[in-house]
Amino acid sequence: MEKESGTRKGPWTEQEDVQLVFYVNLFGDRRWDFIAKVSGLKRTGKSCRLRWVNYLHPGLKRGKMTPHEERLVLELHSKWGNRWSRIARKIPGRTDNEIKNYWRTHMRKKAQERKKSTIVSPTSSSSSSSSSSSNSSSPTKGFGPTTEAEGRSFYDTGGVDITTGGNKTGVQIEESAEVYSMDEIWKDIELSEESSNLTSQGMISTPPLWDFWAADSLWSVDGQDASKMDSFPFYYNHMTG
DNA sequence: AAAAGACGCAACCGCCTAGCT
DNA sequence: TAGCTAGGCGGTTGCGTCTTT
Incomplete structure (x- = not known):
């Protein structure tokens, strides 16, 4: 209105x-x-x-995240936490919004899986069930799917901003992220995605084009390089189909 | 076939920061 | 130096689509 x-x-x-x-x-x-x-x-x-x-x-890529991209997201998130734009810069063709959405969905799934698994067998899979709480003692944000009950959005947040004082406790940043995050995540991912054998097909390759895009200025368009933007027909086709 | 629920994505909101006057 | 403004970022919400019952 x-x-x-x-x-x-x-x-x-x-x-x-x-x-x-x-x-x-x-x-x-x-x-x-x-x-x-x-x-x-x-x-x-x-x-x-x-x-x-x-x-x-x-420069935008559309469609599903590739396994490679997923890995990157997880990896970078474990390092940087919810620094979506920062993460996005490392994943050419993906926007912070997209990554954010992906993560949110991803975490929601994980939270549900975890909930299920703890309900079914509270003692099962030792580390994973404890993992969600493993970080809770720390005032810093845990990597695992924090719940809304904790007063933060449930997908908040993984790693710690190394540049800021996110690491108030003096805990070693990278390690603390690793304690739970990567192992757990990889395990989960493997379990959930192995079936679709995405990871084993050498699909890790980003299209070479993207190396170019990434390295070059297009992704980080800085205004000055308007000459590169003469691909207007592309947009138009892209939009009108 | 219809309804309900889940999911995914686009877009908005509010806060923060950098640059300019 | 202080105030203002535009841009950038992260969080959240709304809605359309897909899936399940």
Whole structure:
């Protein structure tokens, strides 16, 4: 419900997308407020940016996460915690939002599995059942699926921000993350995904293209490199099919 | 075939930070 | 140096789609 002078909200239309892409190509992907204004879109700069970053950006990969990407997410999350954008930068073609969503889903599944397994056999699989609480004594955030009951969102958060004082207890950061996270996670993943033998098929390869994209500036578009953005037809095809 | 529940994704909100005046 | 603004980020929510009963 936007007021006449207000901004539009809700899902973007194809028309809006085309318009946004056009203006981003024109002015680069920096001045979002400006773009929002000149484009005539009744959207905030923020909204435009988000739409671009999460959907319209030419470097975006769509579809399911590859096993390789999943691994990366887990690995990086164990290092950095919920630093989604930071993680996303290491996984070309994936947005922070996507990774965040993936993680959330992932953790929800895990939480459910764990709940089930503890209900069925509270003493079973020794470490895993204790794992969710293994970190709870620490004021730092545990890696495992914290529950809403703990007052934080349930998928919050793995690793510790090394750069900040997340590590208030002085616990060794990387190790504390490792204590539970990677072992547990890998185990779970193997169990749940072995069946689809994704990991054993050498699917670890990121498309070479992505090495290029990643290494090059496109993923970290900095506005200045507008020449690379002349792939407008791509966006258009991408959007219109 | 219909209803209910689960899942996945897109988008918004609010806070924080960096840059500018 | 303080205040302001835009951009960036993480958390959360809403809704459409898919799956199960």
